[in-house]
Amino acid sequence: MTQLSHASATGHQKPPAILSLIGDTPLVEVTRLETGLCQLFLKLESHNPTGSIKDRVALAMIEAAERDGKLEPGGTIIEATAGNTGLGLALIAGAKGYRIILVIPDKMSQEKIAHVRALGAEVRLTRSDVTRGHPEYYQDMAARLATEIPGAFYVNQFGNPANPLAHERGTGPEIWEQMGHHLDAVVCGVGSGGTITGLSRFFRRVQPNLEMVLADPAGSILVDFVKSGNVGTAGSWAVEGIGEDFVPDIADLSRVSQAYTIEDAESFATARDLLRQEGILGGSSTGTLLAAALRYCRAQSHKKRVVTFVADDGNKYLSKMYNDFWMAEQGFTSRPAQGDLSDLISHRYEAGEVVTVGPGDTLLTAVTRMRSADVSQVPVVDESGRPVGILDESDVLVKVHHDPERFNHAVHTAMTDRLETLAPTAKMKDLLEVFDRGRVAIVMEGNKFLGLITRSDLLSYLRRQMPGA
Numbered sequence: 001m002t003q004l005s006h007a008s009a010t011g012h013q014k015p016p017a018i019l020s021l022i023g024d025t026p027l028v029e030v031t032r033l034e035t036g037l038c039q040l041f042l043k044l045e046s047h048n049p050t051g052s053i054k055d056r057v058a059l060a061m062i063e064a065a066e067r068d069g070k071l072e073p074g075g076t077i078i079e080a081t082a083g084n085t086g087l088g089l090a091l092i093a094g095a096k097g098y099r100i101i102l103v104i105p106d107k108m109s110q111e112k113i114a115h116v117r118a119l120g121a122e123v124r125l126t127r128s129d130v131t132r133g134h135p136e137y138y139q140d141m142a143a144r145l146a147t148e149i150p151g152a153f154y155v156n157q158f159g160n161p162a163n164p165l166a167h168e169r170g171t172g173p174e175i176w177e178q179m180g181h182h183l184d185a186v187v188c189g190v191g192s193g194g195t196i197t198g199l200s201r202f203f204r205r206v207q208p209n210l211e212m213v214l215a216d217p218a219g220s221i222l223v224d225f226v227k228s229g230n231v232g233t234a235g236s237w238a239v240e241g242i243g244e245d246f247v248p249d250i251a252d253l254s255r256v257s258q259a260y261t262i263e264d265a266e267s268f269a270t271a272r273d274l275l276r277q278e279g280i281l282g283g284s285s286t287g288t289l290l291a292a293a294l295r296y297c298r299a300q301s302h303k304k305r306v307v308t309f310v311a312d313d314g315n316k317y318l319s320k321m322y323n324d325f326w327m328a329e330q331g332f333t334s335r336p337a338q339g340d341l342s343d344l345i346s347h348r349y350e351a352g353e354v355v356t357v358g359p360g361d362t363l364l365t366a367v368t369r370m371r372s373a374d375v376s377q378v379p380v381v382d383e384s385g386r387p388v389g390i391l392d393e394s395d396v397l398v399k400v401h402h403d404p405e406r407f408n409h410a411v412h413t414a415m416t417d418r419l420e421t422l423a424p425t426a427k428m429k430d431l432l433e434v435f436d437r438g439r440v441a442i443v444m445e446g447n448k449f450l451g452l453i454t455r456s457d458l459l460s461y462l463r464r465q466m467p468g469a
């Protein structure tokens with residue numbers, strides 16, 4: 001593998017054909033969401049090989065460095081990112097046979113880190129709690145590594161002119177052709193500013209009247225900067241890939257004529273709507289862009305043709321924005337409050353949200369189910385839907401630790417059948433007493449099983465009650 005990779009970097013082997021699939025992404029019209037008088041089209045950047053618009057710039061920046069002699073066969077590519085740019089760079093580095101090191105802040109999700117590692121990237125984890133100027137700040141660390149490693153090339157997408165150029169020469173002309181040279185506005189987000197800058201430059205030449213519309217998450221400083229020229233203090237936001245706390249070197253926002261601030265909750269709800277209504281699984285920023293595009297479209301008094309992006313695919317957000325429990329836990333959605341303990345139940349039995357086992361299931365089934373749902377205990381529910389026990393990992397361990405064959409024994413042989421049941425009308429004090437006894441509460445309304453309340457359900461509930469949450 002190493003040899004093959006090296007050979008491809010020296011030009012003896014063709015890179016895999018997947019690289020030819022970067023760009024030339026499809027464009028589809030939104031047909032079911034309400035777009036007022038306008039026609040709205042989505043450029044599906046999710047169709048790039050690693051699932052995002054960043055494959056374009058990753059390829060362009062690597063090829064520019066090759067042309068400029070900044071990256072030579074056997075060289076090392078270095079970038080500070082765990083995001084989509086890292087995925088694109090890792091794919092291309094692997095295809096062309098370069099070593100790649102990604103410097104990643106330690107708050108990034110394990111899934112993203114696993115993905116770039118699986119593509120062959122070396123990962124250097126660094127602190128997430130330090131800012132620009134600190135030696136362990138991820139961008140400073142990447143820049144330093146590039147000076148220490150012979151033959152290293154620091155990509156620096158925030159200051160690399162090949163980044164906007166990829167959009168000026170690729171994304172812009174593609175959109176122009178796909179729209180039949182008939183286009184009035186483009187709605188765009190800003191991460192590094194590459195997309196908006198490249199598109200602004202291209203459309204300034206071919207369609208000077210085109211409106212560039214900025215979609216920005218609430219908390220980012222960019223909308224304020226566009227409207228007033230001020231760089232304010234950034235807040236935080238949960239949408240990924242767009243929004244900034246500074247204005248990147250390569251970002252040219254001078255052609256932005258309208259700018260919309262979109263709250264996380266609206267971004268997520270809009271992305272989910274896109275999936276339900278149009279069948280398109282976009283990432284979280286897709287929700288921000290689409291929400292801004294829909295506002296823009298609905299505000300127009302005559303028909304316009306508008307393009308926005310599905311900048312990355314939604315697969316990496318399945319356990320977040322597309323997960324109802326995550327949305328509820330983060331406070332983005334809520335059920336009507338009952339004003340009693342049932343408000344603390346995160347997974348409702350009646351709605352099929354509780355992972356359960358039957359008393360006759362094997363312990364192996366129970367453990368497999370607990371693993372895949374990432375829970376450490378399950379209620380044992382009989383055929384009539386009545387809870388008859390609780391099984392937790394320690395119950396199973398006590399049973400099987402001398403004899404693993406007992407994984408084949410039935411759940412009822414290991415479960416705890418002394419249940420702590422509470423009515424929804426019980427008091428918080430009763431709940432805390434259940435926790436003090438080291439147990440979980442089973443909430444029953446008469447004979448009807450509503451769900452469990454665990455310590456972590458109570459913590460999530462209390463966090464949502466925090467002022468300003």
Ligand SMILES: Cc1ncc(COP(=O)(O)O)c(C=O)c1O
Binds near residue numbers: 084191193311
């Ligand atoms: C997920 C995601 N990444 C990146 C971008 C664009 O980033 P950049 O400004 O770096 O071109 C967007 C823009 O919509 C985006 O949604």
